[in-house]
Structure formats: structure tokens, C-alpha cells
Amino acid sequence: MIKKGRKVSSPPSLALRLSVKSRPAERKIQMAEKSQILLIDDDEQSCTALSLLLKKIGYAVETSHSGEHALKLLQDVSFDLIISDLVLPGISGIDVLKWVKDDSPETCVILITGKASAETAVEAMREGALDYITKPFNLDRLKVQIEKALEKRRLIMENKYLRQQLHGRYRFDNIIGTSQAMQRVFSRMEKVTATDSTILVLGASGTGKELVARAIHYNSPRKDKPFIAINCGAIPAELLESELFGHVKGAFTGAIADSPGKFEVANHGTIFLDEIGDMPQQLQMKLLRVLQEHEFERVGSNQKIHLNIRLISATNVDLQERVKTGQFREDLYYRLNVIPIHLPPLKERRGDIPQLARFFVEKICREMKRPQVTIGDDAMQAMEEYHWPGNVREMENIIERTIALTDSQIIGRKDLPSDIGKSLSKTTSFPPQVTPRGINMNRVIADIERDMIAQAMVLGHGVKARAAELLKINRTTLVEKMKRLGMEKQADE
Ligand SMILES: Nc1ncnc2c1ncn2[C@@H]1O[C@H](COP(=O)(O)OP(=O)(O)OP(=O)(O)O)[C@@H](O)[C@H]1O
Ligand SMILES: [Mg+2]
Numbered sequence: 001m002i003k004k005g006r007k008v009s010s011p012p013s014l015a016l017r018l019s020v021k022s023r024p025a026e027r028k029i030q031m032a033e034k035s036q037i038l039l040i041d042d043d044e045q046s047c048t049a050l051s052l053l054l055k056k057i058g059y060a061v062e063t064s065h066s067g068e069h070a071l072k073l074l075q076d077v078s079f080d081l082i083i084s085d086l087v088l089p090g091i092s093g094i095d096v097l098k099w100v101k102d103d104s105p106e107t108c109v110i111l112i113t114g115k116a117s118a119e120t121a122v123e124a125m126r127e128g129a130l131d132y133i134t135k136p137f138n139l140d141r142l143k144v145q146i147e148k149a150l151e152k153r154r155l156i157m158e159n160k161y162l163r164q165q166l167h168g169r170y171r172f173d174n175i176i177g178t179s180q181a182m183q184r185v186f187s188r189m190e191k192v193t194a195t196d197s198t199i200l201v202l203g204a205s206g207t208g209k210e211l212v213a214r215a216i217h218y219n220s221p222r223k224d225k226p227f228i229a230i231n232c233g234a235i236p237a238e239l240l241e242s243e244l245f246g247h248v249k250g251a252f253t254g255a256i257a258d259s260p261g262k263f264e265v266a267n268h269g270t271i272f273l274d275e276i277g278d279m280p281q282q283l284q285m286k287l288l289r290v291l292q293e294h295e296f297e298r299v300g301s302n303q304k305i306h307l308n309i310r311l312i313s314a315t316n317v318d319l320q321e322r323v324k325t326g327q328f329r330e331d332l333y334y335r336l337n338v339i340p341i342h343l344p345p346l347k348e349r350r351g352d353i354p355q356l357a358r359f360f361v362e363k364i365c366r367e368m369k370r371p372q373v374t375i376g377d378d379a380m381q382a383m384e385e386y387h388w389p390g391n392v393r394e395m396e397n398i399i400e401r402t403i404a405l406t407d408s409q410i411i412g413r414k415d416l417p418s419d420i421g422k423s424l425s426k427t428t429s430f431p432p433q434v435t436p437r438g439i440n441m442n443r444v445i446a447d448i449e450r451d452m453i454a455q456a457m458v459l460g461h462g463v464k465a466r467a468a469e470l471l472k473i474n475r476t477t478l479v480e481k482m483k484r485l486g487m488e489k490q491a492d493e
Pocket of ligand 2: 209210274
């Protein structure tokens with residue numbers, strides 16, 4: 001079985017697509033978009049030829065020449081249809097098929113092979129392949145098969161959407177994300193909301209951990225009971241115990257009256273222990289005991305209080321690492337990590353950026369009671385290329401600031417903070433990320449070259465021969481490059 005890991009790098013993700021999470025207005029736009037096909041074939045020539053044909057027919061096509069690469073792509077991007085060679089070096093077409101069926105059963109897979117055999121065909125169909133075609137294939141037949149597959153997917157998605165609306169499960173709609181990574185988050189959330197399972201939400205700052213915790217609570221049977229959040233990192237260690245478990249009058253200096261703790265207030269509801277990685281060691285032990293025994297006492301009291309609570313904790317630190325270094329108790333870690341939910345950083349799900357940006361623009365304009373503004377293409381592209389160290393929270397803040405400061409109806413790149421609109425070579429991670437909108441590769445490379453030449457010229461005190469030496473190219477190449485890059489003035493000097 002192939003292990004589903006977290007995404008390693010941002011693959012060239014594609015435009016937004018129909019999702020059960022999308023709102024009706026967005027659905028229409030997405031349905032009008034081209035169907036997205038992933039074509040997997042290790043025979044590069046045949047892959048390119050088929051890809052061109054399919055593009056000509058009007059499909060958006062991504063190609064991949066190995067099962068490994070295809071799986072990386074699939075972790076972040078959902079496709080409407082996958083056409084895969086059955087025999088691939090390493091991870092085979094059947095492995096890809098199994099992964100897809102496990103991950104997003106609504107995606108149709110057609111397998112191609114040059115070595116047709118009844119056995120593999122049967123296996124492929126049994127594993128859920130929609131169809132099976134042999135090479136060299138008949139293009140007209142393939143076209144029909146593709147249309148059929150896309151129609152089937154459309155019906156499945158439509159059905160799923162209607163069913164969910166009918167059952168009132170159309171409910172995480174304040175959490176935006178159509179990337180595969182977010183779809184996995186939603187599907188895990190759906191599975192756990194009805195249960196009392198302990199959940200550990202993991203993710204960098206601003207990725208939406210608290211939002212997810214709240215959504216789970218407000219969709220759970222405990223929704224009418226309290227949701228109490230406490231930031232374990234923000235409260236001094238000596239106060240945290242009484243904050244969590246309460247105290248009785250006289251328990252310590254300053255305890256002038258009985259006071260319930262967060263656990264007591266949250267009883268029968270959900271407690272959200274944020275920044276759990278920062279919980280002081282002495283309290284880790286107590287928390288473990290409380291979770292095991294389902295009861296606790298207020299500080300200074302012997303009276304047991306029975307606990308009936310759902311626990312969701314969250315952290316942006318590597319808890320496993322803290323366990324290894326002895327900063328976090330291993331037994332507590334296992335108690336908390338019953339169901340982990342990983343929220344990937346925004347730069348690893350760039351496909352979500354446009355929808356998130358539009359969501360915040362609409363929300364903020366509504367809150368500020370001003371007419372809706374739109375995001376210009378140049379601004380959207382800059383946002384898609386930016387690396388978002390502060391994740392979704394940073395985007396929300398930037399959009400709010402931009403809307404507050406601009407009078408124009410369309411947000412342009414110039415309206416965004418300079419970090420976002422700046423030269424790509426300075427703001428993007430390396431290598432620069434390809435976004436759903438595509439990337440102007442020549443411009444990025446030119447930006448990088450221009451930047452390096454300018455630095456070398458400064459270091460070489462304006463002497464081109466010296467700058468060329470520093471860049472390990474010859475002087476003539478340097479002069480040619482400078483001319484090509486619009487640095488004529490310096491080149492001629
Ligand atoms: N997928 C999303 N869709 C819509 N809004 C989001 C999403 N993710 C995060 N947000 C918004 O971004 C902001 C930050 O989210 P949240 O506070 O849940 O992040 P966090 O992971 O808890 O951050 P921190 O680690 O800094 O506490 C919130 O306003 C939240 O509503
Ligand atoms: Mg938080």
C-alpha cells in the first residue's frame with residue numbers, strides 16, 4: 001500500500017474546481033471551467049502527443065512521467081479524470097488507481113497499456129478503474145470514453161452535493177479550501193464530528209487550527225454546550241493549573257474566592273487546549289491523570305469533579321521532536337494524538353489562494369459596509385506567488401488593510417504591501433513555486449539574473465570583467481546578458 005504523506009513541494013496546481021465546500025456562486029464559475037485531466041505515461045513522446053490532442057479538444061491537461069511524481073501531484077490537486085499507463089517503472093498504474101480510489105473515489109481513472117492482458121484488465125476494473133484501453137488506441141473511441149468518464153464524475157459530484165445539502169451536512173462552508181490537502185481535512189472532520197474522539201490539530205501559525213476546532217465542536221452533538229479555548233502558552237505556568245482546574249478560596253495567596261477552571265466550565269462541551277506544546281512539564285502529568293481518570297479536583301480541594309468533555313488540542317510545534325528531547329511527555333502525546341488533523345501551510349496549497357482571497361474580500365467589504373471590490377489579475381498573481389509565512393491569518397490581515405487603504409474598485413498589485421508585489425526572486429522560495437495560474441518562467445529567471453548581475457557589478461566596483469569573474473561567465477556573455485535584460489546603460493558604461 002502506498003503511504004499518503006504530506007505534500008513535499010507545491011506541484012503545478014490547477015484552477016479551482018467544483019467542490020462540495022464551494023458556495024453556489026462559485027460552483028457556477030467552477031463548472032464552466034475546462035475539465036482537468038492528469039495523463040500519466042513514462043513514454044514521454046506518446047504522453048506529449050496525447051496531451052496535445054486532448055488540449056486541442058478543449059481539456060486542461062497535466063502530464064506526469066512516473067507514478068511517484070503523479071502521486072505528489074495528486075496530494076495537492078484534484079483532477080476530474082486520470083488516464084494512466086498501467087505499466088510504469090516503480091509505482092504502477094494500478095497503485096495510482098488504488099491511491100486515487102482511496103483518496104477521492106469520485107475521480108474516474110482510465111488505464112492504458114501496451115501489453116493488454118485479460119488478467120490485468122480484470123484486476124484494474126476490480127480495483128475501480130472505469131475503463132481500460134489498449135495501445136495504440138483509437139482516438140475517437142478514447143474521446144467517447146473520456147466524455148463518459150467526465151459525465152460520470154459530474155453526476156457523482158452533483159449527487160454528493162445534493163445529498164449533503166439534503167442532510168444538512170453542507171457545513172464547513174466558512175472554511176475555504178478546494179485543494180486535496182484541505183479536502184482530506186474536511187473528510188477527516190466529517191468522520192470525527194459525531195464522535196467524542198480526542199483530536200490533535202497540527203499546523204503552522206495562522207493555518208486555521210482554531211477555526212477547525214470550533215467547526216468540529218459546532219457540528220458535534222455537544223454544539224449546545226460550551227466551547228472553551230485556552231492558550232496554554234500565554235498563561236504563566238504558576239497560574240495555568242488554577243486556570244484549567246479552578247481553585248477554592250485560600251488555596252494560594254490571592255485566591256480570595258472559589259473559582260471554577262476552564263475544564264469545569266467546559267464540562268459536557270469541548271475544551272480547546274491551544275499551544276499544547278508549551279504546557280509546563282508539571283502540568284502535563286496532571287493533565288494526563290485527569291484524562292485517564294475522567295475526574296479532577298479544584299486546586300486546594302479534595303472534592304472530585306467528574307469530567308465529560310471532548311478534548312481538542314493544537315500546536316504549531318513539532319510535538320514528536322519535543323517528546324524526543326524530553327520536553328513533552330510521551331504518554332500524554334499518545335493520549336492527545338488519537339486523531340491528528342494536519343493543516344498544511346498556505347504555500348503548500350496555493351490552489352486555495354484565489355478562493356480564500358475572494359472570500360476575505362467579500363467578507364471584509366461586507367463587514368466594513370462598503371461596496372464589493374474585486375482583485376485584479378496582477379494582484380491575484382502576486383498573492384499566488386507569495387510565500388505567506390503567516391499563512392491564512394496573514395492573508396486576511398493584508399486584505400483587510402488593503403481594503404481599508406484603497407479607494408479603487410479593483411485591487412491592483414500596487415495596492416498590496418511591497419513584500420507581496422516585489423520582484424519574484426526576492427519573495428518566492430527557491431525554486432519559485434508554480435501556481436495554478438502558471439508562472440512567467442522567463443520573467444522569473446530574468447529577475448534572478450538581473451539581481452545577481454547587479455550584485456556582482458557592485459562587488460566588482462562596476463568593472464564588468466570582475467563581475468563576470470564573480471559570476472563565473474565570460475565578459476562577452478555578461479555584456480550580452482546585460483543588454484538582453486535591459487541593463488544597457490550599465491553594459492555600455
Ligand atoms: N481555510 C480557511 N478558510 C477561511 N478562513 C480561514 C481558513 N483558515 C484560517 N482562516 C482564518 O484565518 C485566521 C487564523 O485562523 P486560526 O486562528 O484558526 O489559525 P491558527 O492556526 O489557530 O493560528 P495560530 O497558530 O496563530 O493561533 C482566522 O481569522 C480564521 O478564520
Ligand atoms: Mg490559534
